[in-house]
Amino acid sequence: MTNSFPTKRMRDLPLLSPPAIPETGTGPDPSIARMNLNESAMKPSPKALAAAVEALQFSNRYPDHGCTNLAGKIANLNKSAPEDIIFGNGSSELLMTLAMASLDEGDEAIFPDPTFPTGLKASRIAGAALVKVPVASDGANDVPAMLAAVNEKTKLFYICTPNNPTGSLTSAEALMRAATEVPDTCLLMIDEAYYEFGAHEGAPDVLSILKARKGPWAVTRSFSKAYCLAGMRVGYAIVSGAEVREPLNTLRGNFNINRAAMAAAEASIDDQDHMHEVLSETIRERKRLSDLLTDKGFTVLPSFANFIVARPPAAAAPVQKQLAKSGVLTQYMPWPDEQGSLRITVGSAEETDRLVSLL
Ligand SMILES: Cc1ncc(COP(=O)(O)O)c(C=O)c1O
Known part of the structure; x- marks a missing residue:
């Protein structure tokens, strides 16, 4: 057996x-x-807490699976298309579904080492081999070394900026190399759970760099950090278009963003x-x-x-x-x-x- x-x-x-x-x-x-x-x-913002309490009275009804209002607010903030924003129960869930959507048994997934482990776990569940590339001495993802590890089996290329656990940023030059040199047959996944912190201190604008990419990409972000909503579990991915959006929507659990969390996230964006x-x-x-x-x-x-x-x-x-x-x-x-x-x-x-x- x-x-x-x-x-x-x-x-x-x-x-x-x-x-x-x-x-x-x-x-x-x-x-x-x-x-x-x-x-x-x-x-969290007192306005977020008040909105969550208000939403609780409708707990007998399933929440809006489309997260329409929240998607609209995030789209406005990032000048992206609302349909290209997919929600997860924390960005962790999106790291799992993105890996599942991109990897088959025998494929390879490239990660910096050390980094946040959820994408690695998901890649192993999908049956892929992990290729771990040590970070540079300043703790930043060593994108040139990661690119050197790419081969025809590579189907997922993960960058984390600022990187957890090292706190370092990936440079605009390295991001541009990843955007243009990761093959079009491979998902480029950029984990920006600490996006707001990086942006505040002059991090490169990942979304504008990704305009140069022809192949599929996804940027994951979180309400757990700068918006102080870790206990509410709301994350989102901004993706390149239908090629990533459709498999993610297929994998997404029904009503995975609860009503109180959605209301809190919307009010947080407004504050x-x-x-x-x-x-x-x-x-x-x-x-x-x-x-x-x-x-x-x-x-x-x-x-x-x-x-x-x-x-x-x-x-x-x-x-x-x-x-x-x-x-x-x-x-x-x-x-x-x-x-x-x-x-x-x-x-x-x-x-x-x-x-x-x-x-
Ligand atoms: C780099 C990184 N990505 C993703 C996550 C997951 O965050 P969440 O699922 O709360 O959005 C974390 C959490 O610490 C993280 O450090």
Whole structure:
């Protein structure tokens, strides 16, 4: 019997789920500093919360599967066609469906290493082989090296900018090379979960660069970061046209954006002032956290997102464990060498002080 449950592909798949963090009642445990998930420490726009509450009274009705109003607002902001905006239960869901739509058994998918793992997991589920190309020394995706790994089996080419976990941006020149040199038979997927942070600090305009591309592309973005709606689970992809839109719509789960989340996302788009305040506040606190860690002997890499990469003067893994024992959660990563680093989400001022006082 070769066919057994689950499939061999599933049996070989490592469990890649986010860490389970205990909660109290309906909210996070206030005694735990969650500096490991790149959430926002700031609350969503009050207008978003009010809109979500208002929408809840219609919970007996399925939400608008087309997310018509939300698509219109995102389209306006980005000067894109509303039908080319596809929604996911967080952008994670879109990373999964985009990989499923582009890969067959035996295909290859190219990823920077390290990067956000969901696309890799989805590619393995689709039966593709992963080609991992180390990031450059500044943590940016090494697009020339990734392009050198392309062959006729390559069907997915993933760029993450700003890259999680390194915080680095991909240059306009590298993006243009990817747009024009990734074969037309391959999906170019650009993960911009931290888009608003990058854009605020002068990141290249990915959508305008992609105008030079002939082949299929998708840009994924999230309401979880700058819009402070991680708990609502709303992400979207802006795609090149029908060749990507149609398979994504086929794969998309019914009514996958719930009513409250949709209302909150719409109101958040309307409250750009709140989003800009989140960016300024987070960037200010990121600098304070970086300076305090530098004073403690850490090396902190430049970041264009709501987290930093900090290298302790000694091995990072025990530092992460000790902090966790005291209720301060950070993410260990085995990069750029065996000493490793900590990826630390920018939290509130109190969380920064708590973390620093433990070091
Ligand atoms: C690079 C990147 N992409 C995608 C995601 C998924 O975010 P969400 O599913 O909340 O939109 C994250 C979350 O941290 C991320 O860092």
